Amino acid sequence: MAERPVLYYFNGRGKMESIRWLLTVAEVEFDEVLLVTREQYVKLLNDGALMFQQVPLVEIDGMKLIQTKAILNYIAEKYNLHGKDPKDRVMINMYSEGLMDLMEMIIMVPFSPDPKPKLDNIQSKAKERYLPVYEKALTGPVYLVGGKLSLADVLLVECTLMLEEKFPAILKDFSNIKSFQGRMIQIPAINRFLQPGSKRKPQPDEKYLKNVMEVFWQAGNMTY
Incomplete structure (x- = not known):
């Protein structure tokens, strides 16, 4: 059995939310590693996981993918959501x-x-x-x-x-x-995603904004 994709991002929407949506519609279960400290971000940098020092980061099929459009296009191709030609x-x-x-x-x-x-x-x-x-x-x-x-x-x-x-x-x-x-x-997959308790994230609040700023502003990088 293939490993589930792992999504590295904050506990909020940002640019990762579209990826969550697409995986949900493709009915692909995924795990999340929520970034809550600067140290987590720095470790990803030091491990060479972030090609351009940015998240979203998605581990899938043995790859570490960044750049939202590239990730979405890969998932769309893989799960037949990218047209016939x-x-x-x-x-x-x-x-x-x-x-x-x-x-x-x-x-x-x-x-x-x-x-x-x-x-x-x-x-x-x-x-x-x-x-x-x-x-x-x-x-x-x-x-x-x-x-x-x-x-x-x-x-x-x-x-x-x-x-x-x-x-x-x-x-x-x-x-x-x-x-x-x-x-x-x-x-059905979208209907479930819109219900309370799903992996859909709420609108950003002060806690989310503080989290992003603590990680990225301190790191000199404000890419969400």
Whole structure:
């Protein structure tokens, strides 16, 4: 039996959360090593586990993978969530990277001393730049690309739920996306992930922010 993937990150969302989502949808059990001290981070550095001195770090199939996009693409390829051919894959990647750009803006908000301007910017860009793309893509199709579930679909449902946490009515003018979200959360693996007690992480709180700052600011590195 293959060993379970091991995820090295904080006890919070950050850039690891999309990886948790994708493994969950692929129905892959995983373990987590939660970084709570600077010493853990330094040990990973000294062991040569962090190619660019960054987390997320995922141990899988005998490899130590960093860089969120690379990790997501590997998992998507391994578990048939990356399309049937290169044309599907490039569309999946374009949709996915747009969603990751938007989610990264949300991830960074708690670290801002004045979050309101950032939130206003996110809401504006989401409604004017990002959501219209997915609304159009979902006019008819059940999934974004190739008629089957992919990485892009997983990221879209994650992103829409994050947006609704900040802006509860943001999807009111995007009925295709809202219908898509409703379908996706009925998938058994996703439904379980959204229940209390799952490995899904809550929105960042002061404890999470303090943890990140203690590890990374002291280490001169603020990559989440």
